[in-house]
Amino acid sequence: MSHKKSLNPARVGCPMAKRTFVVVGHKVSTAPDFTLDDLAGSTGRLDILLRAIHSALLISHGVRRDSEIYLVLRGPPDPPITLRVDGEKVRYLNPDERSTGALVRQALIKARKLGSETGSEWMESTPGFFVSRKGLGDVLDLFEKRDLIYLHEKGEDIRGVDLSGEEVYLLSDHVDFTPEEENLIEKKGARRISLGPVNLHTHHAIILVHNELDRRGV
């Protein structure tokens, strides 16, 4: 729960949940042995998740302190690993892919010290970057008391939906959720919400959610 001053005047001083995004990277490497010179090619598309971090947490000349993002990595050799980046605590976050790729690599080095049990605790690798052995199911279990929103082209239009600002938004990377993931999401009662008529990149979808919430002051 965040008690910090929010960017949004309507949220100042309100103890409420952070704006939360969960993104699954289906093939993203769970080992730190990739090169920063080829983030799109050598990492199972970590580049997509790096841009998602930026969309979730960066605004012009600042950080969204009231937001957080979970990245569920499902690629080889050692899935699942989940990173959490907390806007309230993050430091050294710049808007270029390479420097954020280096922070993720440090988190994956730290992950080697975690046991093999899923659902385990979080370890902080650099300020605001946390790593654990959680998978998607474990992550969704963290949000038992919050509404889940599955961003989906065939959902209801977000502009017509009541939002409290405490929802958790679920997104996939460049490939769709698997049937197993979709079952898990449906079983948790997630509501399908659409952002518009054109299928967008993951990090672009996050921008549209933020804008809708910014406008509503929630």
Add this chain to the structure above:
Amino acid sequence: MSHKKSLNPARVGCPMAKRTFVVVGHKVSTAPDFTLDDLAGSTGRLDILLRAIHSALLISHGVRRDSEIYLVLRGPPDPPITLRVDGEKVRYLNPDERSTGALVRQALIKARKLGSETGSEWMESTPGFFVSRKGLGDVLDLFEKRDLIYLHEKGEDIRGVDLSGEEVYLLSDHVDFTPEEENLIEKKGARRISLGPVNLHTHHAIILVHNELDRRGV
């Protein structure tokens, strides 16, 4: 003018202007002697413009063929240089900064073959990438018959504004337009339009414009 099939069913077969974005990079290098390993540090923030290209032209698994972006480079050693990236013609455009940085570098190498006169012709460097010695004034002169929109935090809310889909959107990079640029923009009769209550990165603003136009089918 684009006669190609648009992404948007409402625009199919309609000969109309492309969706056009103009972004000024105030300190972006006008020489190709930078390294792809440090696009944020060594280029005068070319990284911002690379992300703007991606926002203007890329959607999930495709290119916005009905869109184009002009990048006015004003950094040393040899300003101004303007790049135009045309969604209808572009090839080899991937969503990572490094590969698009390489395309811009090729355009700047090509620019060395241009004379020193501003307002000169365009040369194509790679498919869909064009380079010229135009400055902001020359670029705005191209749009005499179209409405200009200056995206500005104190403008009217875009959601309440009539849009034909033929407007030209003007944006700056991480620094504001200079007073001279602002005068030029005002003199051309640009209308100030706001996207929401929070100041966003340039490439995030472009996403919001696209979404608004996608929703309206213009």
